[in-house]
Amino acid sequence: MMARLLFWLIAALGTPAAAQVPAPEPVTIAVPPLPTPTVTRTAEGDTATIGRRIAEVIAADLGSTGRLRTLGPDGVRAYAFPEATGPQFHLWRATAAKALVSGFVEARSDKRLTVACYLFDVTTGRELARQGFVVAPPDWRRAAHRCADSAYAKLTGNRALFDTSIAYVAESGPITARVKRIAVMDSDGSNHRYLTAGESTVLTPRFAPRGDRLVYMVFTAGGTSLQLLDLASQQSRALLPGGAIAFAPRFSPDGRKLVFAMASAGNTDIYVAGADGGGVTRLTTMPGIDTSPSFSPDGLKIVFESDRSGGQQLYVMNADGSDQRRISFGNWRYASPVWSPRGDLIAFTRITGPNLAIGVLSPAGTDERVVTNAWQDEGPSWASSGENLVFHRTDPASGRTALYTTSIQGGAARRLATPQDGTDADWSAVEEEARR
């Protein structure tokens, strides 16, 4: 169907996993402004303006992955509504574009908008994908993310990642007295909102697989606790009995269990419990600090870090705690492992002296490589694509932190704009997939 374009992509991108640096040549995709059949005023501006903004969001999304280079919406030929479904391919072939996103925005009589988008192979003139949405005007951005997701999934063969949320810890104030709040935003930084008020220090928000709940750690006058936050009601409740020093929580892929670390008598071990905090079961018993557990996407295994051999190293065990095996053997420390939603890789923080960097390796411990290069990059979380990561970077001089995204294919990390400093990012699954 799209054999020629696919062939072109494979030629450009299908380099072996071991030879990912420098980044593969991105495919160029044109994203001109979406036209409108009739310019109509809406609560979000007129339909022509919305069409341009949708193209801006699609181009920003696609360009953020490291896989695609975008043309437009500025500086490319704008077309009229009738051309949305029948592009002038000979004109696009004169550009660097190998693919084209077209579409239109139309106001409906019920005050909602129709947003349509199409993906074309410029070389063959074939239509590769089409999407149509009927949305309230304020939701045009969501339609744009879905258009970008459709194009990205079709062109790369990866799962979509733009119609997603990122939860993180928003930090403000002096380094010695930081105010930390849980915040959530769309994956491009829009629709930002705070979920806690900042009176208590909070850490490590992590989404439930459906994206409807977050588990996080809070420091209170009585000690620390793990909290479960329902995003719809904004209500939080403690998961474990008081007095437990529990941290590093994550949901299982089916959302029915939580895995976390708990410290007692100088020994930190991995535990699992029901998603309501009941039925706490200890999985590791070795002396030392076992922490940062993360389930494999099939739920059968757990990767975690442990300093049982001296420095921190990565271990994989069965979900019941049996068959614990060390998988990392580099001459440095490995921390905060996270299993990819695709299952093929584990991202981690590599520690060499005071330097922290994000790396990936296979679940068997092979094909290790580093994907970021700064003073301190830590806390990776995967996008549903299995190819993109969000993490936080600390500035050595100021101690200030910011969120960045990067592709494991290589290329520079991109700063994700947030109102305050950010740490501990967690990238949700795609909302449509998560709700199935």
Next chain:
Amino acid sequence: MNGRIVMAALAALLTAAAQPMPMPVAVDPAVLRAEFVARSGSDTIFFAGDSHGLDQAARATLTAQARWLRMNPQVRASIEGHADPRRTREYSLGVGERRANAVRDYLIAAGIPPGQLDLVSWGKERPVATGASEGAWALNRRVVTVLKR
């Protein structure tokens, strides 16, 4: 806090504490802490690298802290462990607990009832010194005995 008032109160307390006797419950927390620090040498002990071992200076301080806590059994203490920022957040929480636990064990061995002591790990979330230097990191690798009354 008014320094002269604290000093005056401190002098009175030091005189009174020559004999073991329970502290009146209504004492200002700052006064209580000043007296604790004056008697123990410090409310803070420090650690090397990722270690939770207590060196000679730490043991001397904790021995003095234990003496004060024994004389003031109505004062609860929170043993709060911290790590420097060179490691990851979720590991540092374990390091802080390991350090706080080492201090708690020492104090219990020195005769403090376990129920008088709470334990908190702040990981690397509450640094007292900033900057990427060994000097700053060394100040952050600490356990603080925080009086709660």
